[in-house]
Amino acid sequence: MSIVIHHLNNSRSQRILWLLEELGHAYELKSYQRDAQTNLAPPELKALHPLGKSPLLEIDGRMIEESGAIVQVLCDRYGPAWLPEAGSDDALRHLELMHFAEGSAMTPILLNLYVSRLGDAGAPLRERIDEQLAAHFGYMEQILRPSGHFIGDGWTGADVMLSFPAEVAIMQGAGDVYPKLAAFVAAIHARPAWQRARAKSGAYFAT
Numbered sequence: 001m002s003i004v005i006h007h008l009n010n011s012r013s014q015r016i017l018w019l020l021e022e023l024g025h026a027y028e029l030k031s032y033q034r035d036a037q038t039n040l041a042p043p044e045l046k047a048l049h050p051l052g053k054s055p056l057l058e059i060d061g062r063m064i065e066e067s068g069a070i071v072q073v074l075c076d077r078y079g080p081a082w083l084p085e086a087g088s089d090d091a092l093r094h095l096e097l098m099h100f101a102e103g104s105a106m107t108p109i110l111l112n113l114y115v116s117r118l119g120d121a122g123a124p125l126r127e128r129i130d131e132q133l134a135a136h137f138g139y140m141e142q143i144l145r146p147s148g149h150f151i152g153d154g155w156t157g158a159d160v161m162l163s164f165p166a167e168v169a170i171m172q173g174a175g176d177v178y179p180k181l182a183a184f185v186a187a188i189h190a191r192p193a194w195q196r197a198r199a200k201s202g203a204y205f206a207t
Ligand SMILES: N[C@@H](CCC(=O)N[C@@H](CS)C(=O)NCC(=O)O)C(=O)O
Pocket: 008, 010, 011, 012, 013, 039, 040, 041, 042, 052, 053, 054, 055, 065, 066, 067, 068, 102
């Protein structure tokens, strides 16, 4: 079984590297660098997938796209302890949060990123974007459990998926507003597996 992660620097793919390190299965890291001017992915990624985005995971030559699908496949095959018991309510909650991470939480984050580049021209959207960022980060803060996890008492794929929007919240300077998210991110960054991933990837915006 061969696993290759096609990793773009400073991207959502960092959480996949972290999970791979946690699972301890051998894998190959293929790194791609963002263009220094545009911050976009290099054309090499388009040779692998029409959208040219990362992460992409290759298992025995089969390319798998989308972080959520990648996390699910990796946990199913190599890390069942990272998934709630099948058929349980936690499993349903896990499914919701796996989709929430990319399907909902990333929307105001990306709107903020793009609209910020418009300067004053983006002013009419600012109030709505700020309100939606606060709504999504606030929701994450609210549902983070006393255990420090989004589901149950241990690490799951949902924690991996939500690590990226949580990092964005903290890197935007909102650690005081979202102390549980700040502790969640700090706990992740303290993990040896995360540090191994960080050493392999090089610079990452959230550290
Ligand atoms: N929903 C996708 C999003 C993938 C995505 O947009 N990746 C960004 C990195 S955070 C990317 O490759 N951007 C480079 C580009 O668009 O040129 C996933 O989670 O896999």
